[in-house]
Amino acid sequence: MALLQASKYFFTKHPLIANCMVYGSLYVGAELSQQTIMKKFLSKIPQDIDKPTLGRYAVMGTFIYSPILFNWYKWLDRTFPGTTRKIIVRKLLLDQFILTPILLVLFYTGMSLMEMQKHPFDECQKKFLSTFQRSCVFWLPAQTINFLIVPPQFRVVYMGFASFLWVNILCYIKRQKLTVQKSN
Known part of the structure; x- marks a missing residue:
């Protein structure tokens, strides 16, 4: 019970930091679960966990996505308070068609930049x-x-848990190889 009260206090006093910690942990957890399945269970020869990749997911989840989501939902709830059907639809459309494209571009280009890819926008363009x-x-x-x-x-904590599922999907898509088109 004391842990629950301490968590509630921390979320009340430091909501951004608390949300960043939870969301970032869940974001890394999704990649770790993907790697564990792929490298430990599905691989014929067990492989080590790719710690630099986990680090990149930690940066993306904790320092990039979390603050954006925290401030986005704060703004969205302040600008469109309530849970009427009209308000919910408005929030859904704004979230899906304004924020999501930005987050996807940040994900693909940010990860490519951290991976020091030669062409950091290629993966984003293709995927x-x-x-x-x-x-x-x-x-x-x-x-x-x-x-x-x-x-x-x-909201950000909920998004962390939902993102745990979503990031597993993103990790899978990210692992798909890009096809190189030859020009004649």
Whole structure:
């Protein structure tokens, strides 16, 4: 019970830091679960966990996505208070068609830059549309729950848990090789 009270106090006094810690941990956890399955269970020869990749996911989840989400939902809830059908639809559309494209571009280009890719925008150009389409299928129902049920102070934490599932999808897409087109 003391741990629960301490957590509640920390979320009340330091909501951004608390949300960043939880979201970042879940974001890294998704990549770790992917690597564990791929490298330990599905690989014929068990491989080591790729710690630099975990580090990149930690940076992305903790220092890039978390503050953006924290401030986005704070703004969204302040600008469109309530849970009427009209408000929920407005929040869903803004979230899916304004924020999501930005986050996907940040994900692909940010990861490519941290990986020191020679052409950091290539992966984003090739994977953006299919990823965005998948995100619509996943996030529209997830965000409906978020906006209808989840109290505002726990939106980023909820997003962390939902993102744990989503990042597993992103990790899978990220692992797909880019096809190189030859020009004649």
